[in-house]
Amino acid sequence: DAKTTQPNSMESNEEEPVHLPCNHSTISGTDYIHWYRQLPSQGPEYVIHGLTSNVNNRMASLAIAEDRKSSTLILHRATLRDAAVYYCIPHNTGNQFYFGTGTSLTVIP
Amino acid sequence: DGGITQSPKYLFRKEGQNVTLSCEQNLNHDAMYWYRQDPGQGLRLIYYSQIVNDFQKGDIAEGYSVSREKKESFPLTVTSAQKNPTAFYLCASWGGRGLTGELFFGEGSRLTVL
Numbered sequence: 001d002a003k004t005t006q007p008n009s010m011e012s013n014e015e016e017p018v019h020l021p022c023n024h025s026t027i028s029g030t031d032y033i034h035w036y037r038q039l040p041s042q043g044p045e046y047v048i049h050g051l052t053s054n055v056n057n058r059m060a061s062l063a064i065a066e067d068r069k070s071s072t073l074i075l076h077r078a079t080l081r082d083a084a085v086y087y088c089i090p091h092n093t094g095n096q097f098y099f100g101t102g103t104s105l106t107v108i109p
Numbered sequence: 110d111g112g113i114t115q116s117p118k119y120l121f122r123k124e125g126q127n128v129t130l131s132c133e134q135n136l137n138h139d140a141m142y143w144y145r146q147d148p149g150q151g152l153r154l155i156y157y158s159q160i161v162n163d164f165q166k167g168d169i170a171e172g173y174s175v176s177r178e179k180k181e182s183f184p185l186t187v188t189s190a191q192k193n194p195t196a197f198y199l200c201a202s203w204g205g206r207g208l209t210g211e212l213f214f215g216e217g218s219r220l221t222v223l
Contacts, residue, residue, distance in 0.1 A: 041197070043199050043216055044212070046211035046213075095140050
Protein backbone atom coordinates (compact mmCIF):
# COMPACT_ATOMS: atom_id res chain seq x y z
CA ASP A 1 0.00 0.00 0.00
CA ALA A 2 1.19 3.48 -0.85
CA LYS A 3 2.40 5.51 2.14
CA THR A 4 1.95 9.24 2.50
CA THR A 5 3.94 11.96 4.24
CA GLN A 6 2.30 15.21 5.31
CA PRO A 7 3.48 17.99 7.63
CA ASN A 8 2.00 17.62 11.09
CA SER A 9 0.71 21.18 11.19
CA MET A 10 0.43 24.37 9.18
CA GLU A 11 -0.86 27.88 9.78
CA SER A 12 -2.51 30.34 7.46
CA ASN A 13 -3.93 33.80 7.77
CA GLU A 14 -7.59 34.16 7.05
CA GLU A 15 -8.47 34.98 3.42
CA GLU A 16 -5.03 33.96 2.20
CA PRO A 17 -4.34 30.92 0.01
CA VAL A 18 -3.13 27.72 1.66
CA HIS A 19 -1.05 25.02 0.00
CA LEU A 20 -1.12 21.67 1.81
CA PRO A 21 1.54 19.25 0.51
CA CYS A 22 1.52 15.47 0.43
CA ASN A 23 4.26 13.09 -0.64
CA HIS A 24 3.18 9.69 -1.96
CA SER A 25 6.28 8.42 -3.70
CA THR A 26 5.16 4.75 -3.67
CA ILE A 27 1.82 5.39 -5.33
CA SER A 28 0.89 3.05 -8.16
CA GLY A 29 -0.08 4.25 -11.58
CA THR A 30 -3.78 3.57 -11.06
CA ASP A 31 -4.20 4.96 -7.53
CA TYR A 32 -6.42 8.00 -7.26
CA ILE A 33 -5.36 10.63 -4.74
CA HIS A 34 -8.12 11.56 -2.32
CA TRP A 35 -8.21 14.41 0.17
CA TYR A 36 -10.50 14.52 3.19
CA ARG A 37 -10.75 16.87 6.14
CA GLN A 38 -11.93 16.31 9.67
CA LEU A 39 -13.29 18.71 12.24
CA PRO A 40 -13.00 17.78 15.94
CA SER A 41 -15.32 14.97 17.03
CA GLN A 42 -16.77 14.56 13.54
CA GLY A 43 -16.29 12.09 10.73
CA PRO A 44 -14.04 13.16 7.86
CA GLU A 45 -15.61 14.82 4.86
CA TYR A 46 -14.58 14.51 1.24
CA VAL A 47 -12.70 17.44 -0.28
CA ILE A 48 -11.43 16.41 -3.70
CA HIS A 49 -9.74 13.60 -5.63
CA GLY A 50 -7.82 13.15 -8.86
CA LEU A 51 -5.60 10.85 -10.89
CA THR A 52 -3.18 12.76 -13.09
CA SER A 53 -4.34 16.18 -14.12
CA ASN A 54 -5.21 19.04 -11.83
CA VAL A 55 -8.73 19.12 -10.47
CA ASN A 56 -10.96 21.92 -9.22
CA ASN A 57 -14.22 21.95 -7.31
CA ARG A 58 -16.12 24.42 -5.18
CA MET A 59 -14.06 23.59 -2.10
CA ALA A 60 -10.51 23.41 -3.37
CA SER A 61 -8.04 22.65 -6.13
CA LEU A 62 -5.76 19.65 -6.38
CA ALA A 63 -2.42 19.96 -8.11
CA ILE A 64 -0.76 16.63 -8.92
CA ALA A 65 2.91 16.49 -9.81
CA GLU A 66 3.75 15.16 -13.24
CA ASP A 67 5.52 12.13 -11.74
CA ARG A 68 2.58 11.65 -9.32
CA LYS A 69 4.91 11.34 -6.35
CA SER A 70 3.38 14.35 -4.67
CA SER A 71 0.27 16.48 -4.69
CA THR A 72 -0.87 19.77 -3.20
CA LEU A 73 -4.30 20.70 -1.93
CA ILE A 74 -4.98 24.38 -2.50
CA LEU A 75 -7.53 26.34 -0.52
CA HIS A 76 -7.81 29.59 -2.42
CA ARG A 77 -8.98 31.77 0.45
CA ALA A 78 -8.76 30.23 3.89
CA THR A 79 -11.66 30.86 6.25
CA LEU A 80 -12.01 29.99 9.91
CA ARG A 81 -14.29 27.13 8.86
CA ASP A 82 -11.35 25.57 7.01
CA ALA A 83 -9.49 24.88 10.25
CA ALA A 84 -9.34 21.07 10.34
CA VAL A 85 -7.07 18.07 9.92
CA TYR A 86 -6.47 17.34 6.24
CA TYR A 87 -5.71 13.81 5.06
CA CYS A 88 -4.16 12.77 1.77
CA ILE A 89 -5.07 9.19 0.80
CA PRO A 90 -4.05 7.09 -2.17
CA HIS A 91 -6.99 4.93 -3.14
CA ASN A 92 -5.86 1.54 -4.39
CA THR A 93 -7.53 -1.12 -6.48
CA GLY A 94 -8.26 -3.12 -3.33
CA ASN A 95 -10.78 -0.42 -2.42
CA GLN A 96 -8.98 0.24 0.83
CA PHE A 97 -8.65 3.76 2.18
CA TYR A 98 -5.71 4.12 4.57
CA PHE A 99 -5.52 7.40 6.48
CA GLY A 100 -2.22 8.74 7.77
CA THR A 101 -1.89 11.30 10.57
CA GLY A 102 -2.78 14.26 8.35
CA THR A 103 -1.98 17.97 8.58
CA SER A 104 -3.64 20.09 11.24
CA LEU A 105 -4.45 23.46 9.67
CA THR A 106 -4.82 26.50 11.90
CA VAL A 107 -6.41 29.59 10.38
CA ILE A 108 -5.45 32.85 12.05
CA PRO A 109 -8.07 35.60 12.02
CA ASP B 110 -31.82 12.10 2.96
CA GLY B 111 -29.25 9.46 2.18
CA GLY B 112 -26.45 8.91 4.61
CA ILE B 113 -24.79 6.79 7.26
CA THR B 114 -26.19 6.41 10.74
CA GLN B 115 -24.05 5.22 13.63
CA SER B 116 -25.42 4.35 17.03
CA PRO B 117 -25.04 4.85 19.85
CA LYS B 118 -23.19 8.13 19.78
CA TYR B 119 -21.76 7.55 23.25
CA LEU B 120 -21.27 4.18 24.92
CA PHE B 121 -19.81 3.15 28.23
CA ARG B 122 -18.61 -0.36 28.84
CA LYS B 123 -17.33 -2.24 31.81
CA GLU B 124 -14.17 -4.23 31.36
CA GLY B 125 -14.84 -7.75 30.11
CA GLN B 126 -18.03 -6.87 28.27
CA ASN B 127 -18.62 -7.15 24.56
CA VAL B 128 -20.33 -4.22 22.87
CA THR B 129 -21.75 -3.83 19.39
CA LEU B 130 -21.70 -0.58 17.44
CA SER B 131 -24.31 -0.16 14.75
CA CYS B 132 -23.70 1.26 11.27
CA GLU B 133 -26.51 1.59 8.74
CA GLN B 134 -26.41 3.22 5.31
CA ASN B 135 -29.13 3.98 2.81
CA LEU B 136 -26.79 5.05 0.02
CA ASN B 137 -26.93 1.67 -1.73
CA HIS B 138 -23.15 1.41 -1.37
CA ASP B 139 -21.40 -1.91 -1.74
CA ALA B 140 -18.31 -1.20 0.38
CA MET B 141 -18.31 -0.36 4.08
CA TYR B 142 -15.47 0.35 6.52
CA TRP B 143 -14.77 0.64 10.23
CA TYR B 144 -12.05 2.91 11.57
CA ARG B 145 -10.71 3.62 15.03
CA GLN B 146 -9.36 7.01 16.06
CA ASP B 147 -7.45 7.73 19.25
CA PRO B 148 -7.00 11.29 20.57
CA GLY B 149 -4.72 13.36 18.35
CA GLN B 150 -4.20 10.47 15.96
CA GLY B 151 -5.30 9.61 12.45
CA LEU B 152 -7.82 6.94 11.48
CA ARG B 153 -6.80 3.28 11.55
CA LEU B 154 -8.66 0.68 9.51
CA ILE B 155 -10.23 -2.14 11.54
CA TYR B 156 -12.31 -4.08 9.00
CA TYR B 157 -13.81 -3.47 5.61
CA SER B 158 -16.38 -5.20 3.45
CA GLN B 159 -16.67 -4.88 -0.30
CA ILE B 160 -19.81 -6.97 -0.67
CA VAL B 161 -22.47 -8.72 1.39
CA ASN B 162 -21.24 -11.80 3.28
CA ASP B 163 -17.60 -10.89 2.74
CA PHE B 164 -15.18 -8.82 4.81
CA GLN B 165 -11.44 -8.39 5.30
CA LYS B 166 -9.22 -7.43 8.20
CA GLY B 167 -7.56 -4.05 8.26
CA ASP B 168 -4.47 -3.09 10.23
CA ILE B 169 -5.93 -3.48 13.74
CA ALA B 170 -8.59 -6.20 13.57
CA GLU B 171 -7.51 -8.06 16.71
CA GLY B 172 -10.18 -7.88 19.39
CA TYR B 173 -12.91 -6.85 16.94
CA SER B 174 -15.45 -8.75 14.87
CA VAL B 175 -17.89 -7.74 12.13
CA SER B 176 -20.68 -9.18 10.01
CA ARG B 177 -22.21 -8.13 6.70
CA GLU B 178 -25.50 -9.98 6.33
CA LYS B 179 -27.23 -7.08 4.62
CA LYS B 180 -25.95 -4.47 2.21
CA GLU B 181 -27.21 -1.68 4.45
CA SER B 182 -25.67 -2.84 7.70
CA PHE B 183 -22.13 -3.42 8.97
CA PRO B 184 -22.08 -3.80 12.77
CA LEU B 185 -18.82 -3.85 14.71
CA THR B 186 -18.42 -5.84 17.92
CA VAL B 187 -15.71 -4.80 20.32
CA THR B 188 -14.87 -7.94 22.25
CA SER B 189 -13.32 -8.39 25.66
CA ALA B 190 -10.14 -9.42 23.85
CA GLN B 191 -9.59 -5.80 22.82
CA LYS B 192 -7.31 -4.57 25.59
CA ASN B 193 -7.67 -0.84 25.02
CA PRO B 194 -11.05 -0.23 23.42
CA THR B 195 -11.61 3.37 24.54
CA ALA B 196 -11.65 5.34 21.28
CA PHE B 197 -13.75 7.12 18.66
CA TYR B 198 -15.14 4.69 16.09
CA LEU B 199 -16.08 5.77 12.59
CA CYS B 200 -18.04 3.89 9.96
CA ALA B 201 -17.84 4.76 6.27
CA SER B 202 -19.25 3.57 2.97
CA TRP B 203 -18.12 3.82 -0.63
CA GLY B 204 -20.19 3.28 -3.70
CA GLY B 205 -17.72 4.16 -6.40
CA ARG B 206 -17.04 2.07 -9.42
CA GLY B 207 -13.45 1.46 -10.30
CA LEU B 208 -11.44 4.10 -8.52
CA THR B 209 -13.84 7.01 -8.59
CA GLY B 210 -16.25 8.13 -5.91
CA GLU B 211 -15.86 9.37 -2.38
CA LEU B 212 -16.09 7.92 1.11
CA PHE B 213 -19.07 8.92 3.22
CA PHE B 214 -18.69 8.86 7.00
CA GLY B 215 -21.08 8.58 9.88
CA GLU B 216 -20.88 10.89 12.89
CA GLY B 217 -19.00 8.36 14.96
CA SER B 218 -19.46 6.43 18.19
CA ARG B 219 -17.36 7.24 21.22
CA LEU B 220 -16.68 4.21 23.40
CA THR B 221 -15.37 4.57 26.93
CA VAL B 222 -14.34 1.63 29.09
CA LEU B 223 -14.93 2.21 32.78
